[in-house]
Amino acid sequence: MPSRRRTLLKVIILGDSGVGKTSLMNQYVNKKFSNQYKATIGADFLTKEVQFEDRLFTLQIWDTAGQERFQSLGVAFYRGADCCVLVYDVNSMKSFDNLNNWREEFLIQASPSDPENFPFVVIGNKIDVDGGNSRVVSEKKARAWCASKGNIPYYETSAKEGINVEEAFQCIATDALKSGEEEEIYLPDTIDVGSSNQPRSSGCEC
Structure with missing residues (x-):
């Protein structure tokens, strides 16, 4: 029987500390939001399986620390990325101005x-x-910046309310697929996930 093919897509989220990178990732993957702010130390990642047509993809989303002292960790985390997400807070002009640096x-x-x-x-x-x-960065200003950098797709979101988060990550996954630098993982049709000695069916109904 043919094996199911799963492709790993690596996505990096960058932006100043406190703009909501972790919250966006958690809202997309776990549909959860926390009001308690906890700075990311170094880097962290979550995965989510997405399906396009008849193919299964694993989106590996890396959330890197916004603090400058952790930027030296960058090389290892950035390498092999298929898409980069730049996040800013519409209520902070500084976080928008720093997009170019990121x-x-x-x-x-x-x-x-x-x-x-x-x-x-x-x-x-x-x-x-x-x-x-309390917004200080207009949508027009942000779209103009994106246009000047080669028409980068732009989304306005609320990680807290879940507004546009799903749509933004669908675009991210689609763009990651287009980059062509994907790593393929081949999965057998049957995966023994249990340690039981009971005989298991050879058919997979997933």
Whole structure:
């Protein structure tokens, strides 16, 4: 019988500390949000299986620390990425201004084979804060920046409310697929996940 093919797609989330990178990832993968802020130390990742047409993909989403003292960890985490997500807080002009630094840092550290066409996605997070009244970065300004960098896809989200998070990550997964630097994992049709000595069916009904 043919084996099911699963492809690993590596996604890196970058942005200043506190813009909501971890919250976005948790909302997408676990549908959960926490009001308790805890800085990411070094890097962390979550995985989520997604299906496109008849193929199964594992999205491996890396959440890296926004603090500068951890940026030296970058090379190992950035290498082999299929898509890079740049996140800023629409209520913080500084976090928006730093997008360019994060983008340049990624291209230097990751050294993608085709930097001109490497897929980025920009997310403006925290649109729910204060009903939008404390917002300082306009959608027009953000879209203009994305256009100047080669028409980067742009999404405005609320990790807290779950607004546009699913849509943004669908775009991220699609762009990661287009990058072509994918690693394939072959899975047998039957996977013995139990330690029981009971005889197991040879058919997989998953």
